[in-house]
Amino acid sequence: MPVPLIYLVEDDPDIRTLVRALLVREGMACETADGAAAFWALMERRRPDLVILDIMMPGEDGLSICRRLQAGHAIPVLIASARGEPMDRVIGLEIGADDYLAKPFEPREFVARVRALLRRRARQEGPTTARVVSFSGWRLDLGARALTSPAQETVELTTGEFDLLSVFINRPRQVLSRDDIMDILKGRQAEAFDRSIDIQVSRLRRKLGDDPxxxxxIRTVRNAGYLFTPAVEAGS
Structure with a gap:
């Protein structure tokens, strides 16, 4: 099984050294960058399986990197930041991060979240994703991770949006609670109160032109969860 490659973007040299050592000890490859310039240089060489970002860095900060990364690359992003207020978490998830962990973090939880994101990526890239489905005039190529609108326009999806849409199209016309979705996407590594699902649903609705x-x-079923209403059909 290939060793997953992780890029760690962190301007604090001590944290950089400690986190890299932790990931390597857990059997992962980790390359580090002390800021945006070094990170984008790494991206020119090779695409990683996961990017871990700090927010507060000189020059281009982590939020800007995340925004640019999600606009052009389908790579999972974990933000690990000392800014741990609920609004900071919401902003990070809104711009496309797949998970957000406040510093200081417990090493075992950190590793568990990293592994959960890597497992999601591995499932998406397995042989079962090489298929195309359609719903309400939309076309989703699961292998290429490409969404095409009824007007034949390409709609860019972040990793989180693609993951969520994949959950819905595999369970059409089935009410899914937030816990159901969290279990499918993250296992039990999710926090008891986690707004990330609501945020991702809101963003996905906008991409699909769904009136909020x-x-x-994607209907909201009161006190129950979400319901993906279109019929999903296999197609080419």
């Missing part, structure tokens, strides 16, 4: 005030594609 009266959504018809």
């Amino acid at each position: 005030q009266a959504p018809v594609v």
